[in-house]
Each structure stands twice: as C-alpha cells, then as structure tokens.
Amino acid sequence: MPSTSNTSPITPAGLAALRARYDHLLGTERPEIVEIVSWAAGNGDRSENGDYLYGRKRMREIDRELGYLAKVMKHAQVVDPVRQPDKTRIFFGATVTIADEDDLQRTVTIVGDKEQDAGTGRIGWSSPIARALRGAGVGDLRTVRLPAGQKGWEVLAIAYPDEDSVTARGADD
Structure with a gap:
C-alpha cells in the first residue's frame, strides 16, 4: 500500500x-x-x-x-490489486459492495486519486469513503464523515481482480 x-x-x-x-x-x-x-x-x-x-x-x-x-x-x-495477499479486507484496488442505513447498495472500486471517476464507481484512495473503508471486512460497519454529515455503511462484499480477468481484459483492449 x-x-x-x-x-x-x-x-x-x-x-x-x-x-x-x-x-x-x-x-x-x-x-x-x-x-x-x-x-x-x-x-x-x-x-x-x-x-x-x-x-x-x-x-x-x-x-x-x-x-x-x-x-x-x-x-x-x-499497486497491482491482483497481488493483494489479504483479499478478505478492503485495501487498494478492492471492489466493494456497501449498503447504507436505508439499505441502498452501492458498488465502488478503490483506485488512485488520479484515476478516480465517481460516475463509474471508481473512488480515489484518499476519498472519505475509501479512508473509512480501509481494512474493513465483510459485515463491518463503517461511518463516513461527509460534508452533509455522517453516514453509516455496511460492507456486503469484497472482490479483487484475478490474474485471469486481467489477462482477458488486456486481450480485449
């Protein structure tokens, strides 16, 4: 990291x-x-x-x-997310499904700040949500401090790309 x-x-x-x-x-x-x-x-x-x-x-x-x-x-x-040794926790490159108090689900991928694009669900490593989610596991509750106030999120799923999907994606590009 x-x-x-x-x-x-x-x-x-x-x-x-x-x-x-x-x-x-x-x-x-x-x-x-x-x-x-x-x-x-x-x-x-x-x-x-x-x-x-x-x-x-x-x-x-x-x-x-x-x-x-x-x-x-x-x-x-x-930082290659494929090489992440602990795929049970949220670190750089993780694709995370979270749900708020109203059970609204959102899927985000934590990427570098220079490659973030909120419209496609790619959030920067330094963003408030990414900072709050770092190190969390499935089932963990995290509170995010946003300009509009605090918001709670529950981690529902964590995924990292695997070697096969990266190879296949590279062939398609």
Missing part, C-alpha cells in the same frame, strides 16, 4: 492510461500543432493570424499537460 507522501498509488491500468495520453500528446497532437504554427507563422502578420494564435495557445496547453502527466507518472507507485 502507499507508503510515503511523495508517492501516489495507481493501478497498472491507470498508469497505462496516463502513459497512453502522454504518448498521444507528445507523438501526435503536439507535432500537428507545431506544423500548423509553423505554417501560420509563414503567412505574415502574426497578431491577426487566428491559426497562429490558436496554435500557440494550444501548444502551451499541451506542454502544461505533458508536464503534469510526467510529474504524476514520476511519483506514481503502481
């Missing part, structure tokens, strides 16, 4: 997605914009040249994102 404040946990799939975005920006988008800016610069007055102005702006945005992605990848600590 994450050991220092200098590192940020991430799943292997999350790191692969960051790497793919970085490679796309550096190998495809940036060269296209450089070509447009070079062409536009050769057209004369740059102060009223929309292609040139937009291209320079977009190049700055790409360079900023490349810097951000490089920093995130540098500090990423890949």
Whole structure:
C-alpha cells in the first residue's frame, strides 16, 4: 500500500492510461500543432493570424499537460490489486459492495486519486469513503464523515481482480 507522501498509488491500468495520453500528446497532437504554427507563422502578420494564435495557445496547453502527466507518472507507485495477499479486507484496488442505513447498495472500486471517476464507481484512495473503508471486512460497519454529515455503511462484499480477468481484459483492449 502507499507508503510515503511523495508517492501516489495507481493501478497498472491507470498508469497505462496516463502513459497512453502522454504518448498521444507528445507523438501526435503536439507535432500537428507545431506544423500548423509553423505554417501560420509563414503567412505574415502574426497578431491577426487566428491559426497562429490558436496554435500557440494550444501548444502551451499541451506542454502544461505533458508536464503534469510526467510529474504524476514520476511519483506514481503502481499497486497491482491482483497481488493483494489479504483479499478478505478492503485495501487498494478492492471492489466493494456497501449498503447504507436505508439499505441502498452501492458498488465502488478503490483506485488512485488520479484515476478516480465517481460516475463509474471508481473512488480515489484518499476519498472519505475509501479512508473509512480501509481494512474493513465483510459485515463491518463503517461511518463516513461527509460534508452533509455522517453516514453509516455496511460492507456486503469484497472482490479483487484475478490474474485471469486481467489477462482477458488486456486481450480485449
């Protein structure tokens, strides 16, 4: 699990997605914009040249994102949930089914903060729910402190990906 404040946990799939975005920006988008800016610069007055102005702006945005992605990848600590030794407790990479006091069920997967997406049930390692659930087992009750107040959750199920599902998913991608 994450050991220092200098590192940020991430799943292997999350790191692969960051790497793919970085490679796309550096190998495809940036060269296209450089070509447009070079062409536009050769057209004369740059102060009223929309292609040139937009291209320079977009190049700055790409360079900023490349810097951000490089920093995130540098500090990423890949934690493979398949290798989790204790699959009876909630740790990084667990997919957890929980129920609140009204018996409303929710399934979430605990992932790195840089790969979270609440809309798809992927919650960040540092989120209030993930912090409250860490180390819990099936049947445990946990209280989550949320901005709207405290909410209780019961752990109904814990699952981790297995080697076969990761291999099959990799073949489908």
